[in-house]
Amino acid sequence: MxxxxxxxxxxxxxxxxxxxxxxxxxxxxxxxxxxxxxxxxxxxxxxxxxxxxxxxxxxxxxxxxxxxxxxxxxxxxxxxxxxxxxxxxxxxxVSRRARPAWPRGVEGRWLVAQEYRAAQEEGFDPVLAVMCATGHSRRKSLRLISQARDEGFLTPRHARR
CATH class of the missing domain: 3.30.1120 (Arylsulfatase, C-terminal domain)
Structure with a gap:
């Protein structure tokens, strides 16, 4: 400091x-x-x-x-x-982070989906909400959102053929 x-x-x-x-x-x-x-x-x-x-x-x-x-x-x-x-x-x-570490794996993807849906319901930008919650960049947050979609926690983005 x-x-x-x-x-x-x-x-x-x-x-x-x-x-x-x-x-x-x-x-x-x-x-x-x-x-x-x-x-x-x-x-x-x-x-x-x-x-x-x-x-x-x-x-x-x-x-x-x-x-x-x-x-x-x-x-x-x-x-x-x-x-x-x-x-x-x-x-x-002392080695400490600026914010608590975001959980990895299924729990982290489930939390990403919760943040995403809550922002959508309140009329806010869901990607920005995930960025603020996780502290990650836009690219990393989009990757987490896509992993939550793949896991089935969010609806698919596009209809699959």
Whole structure:
């Protein structure tokens, strides 16, 4: 994880600081964010991730980067209160993925079919829904959808002759 200051605005005794944050995971996933630290709180202004983050991952992103941000700007995180808060910087070094691994085999194809059908029923792009759920590219998601069709979890795309 890398944190570097972007800019800072001072008002009276307080300051609002913006930081560029980059998280790189062992599986090749990467998250670039613009974070704001103001009055002991972390806010995320902009996020770019490869592959795309799920909604759950977005909700925990601030927690992932909070302690390293406070260390970069010289403030202490409010809930921790411990002087030896260096554990937060070492934690991302543990090999973890940006999102849980998608199950393989029949279970994964069944889940792909569920995501695909739910998106269709709600009027959304089903391929995009599978991409967001799995974190895979469009090509890989189309391959998973076709495997779900072959498995019989989705209706055939074209009438076979």
């Amino acid at each position: 890398s944190v570097w200051p972007a800019w800072e605005v001072r008002e009276g005794d307080g300051a609002t600081s913006w930081f560029q944050v980059r998280l790189a995971f062992a599986d090749g996933a990467r998250v670039d964010a613009l974070a704001v630290v103001c009055a002991g709180r972390v806010s995320i202004e902009d996020v770019r991730a490869q592959p795309a983050l799920s909604l759950h991952d977005l909700t925990v992103l601030a927690d992932w980067i909070e302690e390293p941000l406070f260390e970069a700007c010289g403030a202490a995180a409010e809930p921790e209160g411990e002087a030896g808060g260096g554990g937060g910087v070492e934690e991302p070094a």
